[in-house]
Amino acid sequence: MSDIKLGISLYSFSTEYIHEKLDLEGILKKARDMGYRGVEIVAAQMVPQYPYPTDEWLAEFKALLAKYELEPVCWSAYIDMGIRSDRDLTEEEIIQFTVNDLIYAKKAGFPLVRTQHAITPKIFRAMIPYCKELGVKLTIEMHHPHHPAVPVWKEYFEIMKNEGKGWLGFVPDFSIFQTMPHKLYLDQAISFGCREDKLAQIVEIHKNGGDYSLVENGDFNEIEKHTAEEMFAKFSAPARIEQLKDVMDCAFYIHGKFYYLDNDDHDVCIPFEELVAEIKRLGYKGYIASEYEGHHFDETIDSEEQLKHFVALMTKQIEK
Amino acid sequence: MDFQAYNKILICKSNMKNVAVGDVVIGYEFQIKYPSYRGAFLSCIEDLKFFVDDEEIPAGKISFKLNGKDFLLSELKECFKEYWFVRTPATVFVRQDGGIPSGEHKLRVYMKHRVPYTGYFGQYLVLDSDVTETKIAE
Secondary structure, three states, X not given: OOOEEEEEEHHHHHHHHHOOOOOHHHHHHHHHHOOOOEEEEEHHHHOOOOOOOOHHHHHHHHXXXXXXXXXXXXXXXXXXXXXXXXXXXXXXXXXXXXXXXXXXXXXXXXXXXXXXXXXXXXXXHHOHHHHHHHOOEEEEXXXXXXXXXXXXXXXXXXXXXXXXXXXXXXXXXXXXXXXXXXXXHHHHHHHOOOOHXXXXXXXXXXXXXXXXXXXXXXXOOHHHHXXXXXXXXHOOOOOOHHHHHHOHHHEOOEEXXXXXXXXXXXXXXXXXXXXXXXXXXXXXXXXXXXXXXXXXXXXXXXXXXXXXHHHHHHHHHHHO | OOOHHHHHHOEOOOOEEEEEEOOEEEEEEEEEOOOOOOOEEHHHEEEEEEEEOOEXXXXXXXXXXXXXXXXXXXXXXXXXXXXXXXXXXEEEXXXXXXXXXXXXXXXXXXXXXXOOOOHHHOOOOEEEEEEEEEEEEX
16 A cells, blocks of 8 residues: 555546536545545635635535545635735735635645745745644645746745744645646647647747747747747746655645646656656655646546546556 | 636526516626636626627626626726635626517627736736627527
8 A cells, every 4th residue: 555645636627617517516426436535625616605615515515525435635725916906915915815714724624725835935934823723734836837946945945844844835736847738738729820830840949948039030920929938938847856855845745737648658748657756755645636737728628537547647656 | 828718608508688677678687607717806807898799888887796796897896805606607787778689699708807826926817708609688
């Protein structure tokens, strides 16, 4: 039995959820039927009265988790600093939102909250007493375009390793290791007006280091130029797998992000085999969430089929 | 481009309906949803326009109904405590004497909205959701 367990972010079923093919119970049942135990909920997505769910809703939700024998693992929160039209949220307001998420996570039975890197080191540190009081851990997701060498993370890791030890941690998201655009991204680019041969050229330029001047001065239309610009910025894969070793002790949870899989063995965009091998070698114990995110690009893809590919691929690597 | 597939939920499948008060038809309504994978506060909407049969509906004729309240479009930017759940349709009411003729109509909805967690590099991602569909008025 491995120390690493595969869980699921319910967000993986975004397409079915927002198109009202599955409701929350339908997704929980599906997760259970697929063999999952540990679940993550994106509160701003699936909690109807967010950010202040009622006791009735919380009781119903807990009853559903019990009914399908699911384990609450992660309550996902945001730093929505741009809510207001006139200004960014103040420190006091961000603290209020974050404490609110810690409280509702606890009410819903979740031991861990995932927030975002915009929290700032000062506010992150200020959350320690709340975490201890409530018995809820707080983590920051390291998501593309961030990576371990982004300066603020040095500060975050210092806090996690010192005064926040055991309470404050991070959630590496596999998006930081993505090296090239996925199929759904490329298909969408074509549907927006990229010519297939030109897009292939852009992908080739990206593989060779992403020199944008070759696109800017070449025979490309506006949407192709825009796509190249976005692609070179987005899939530059600045995180290296070997960077995990110095910070793995701070990882309380992992986001197994993926965008599109057409088989059970390998993805050309994210190096899952090397990632799992390294995570195992470093002695990580806990959940890796299955997090399908292709729904940003194409709502015709079956999320369950994607998740099945992911489970098959990851199980082989975990049990290797 | 992230978020683009969510525009498919902007215009709800339900029909356009005339609205009567007693025996007087005062206008018509249709439903829209927030085009994202998650909910948002109404203050994240930077612009919202509606076109029926290629004609823009003047903002002054529109009520945006959500969470049991009616809002003017000009009020939305102030509603930073009014949460729009991603599965809850908002009803757009258009004041028009006699309502809308039954049959097919072209409805275009344009929404410019800010993704509130994207501002960490100083600039927010602002999305244009622009969807046109043929609707049936009952």
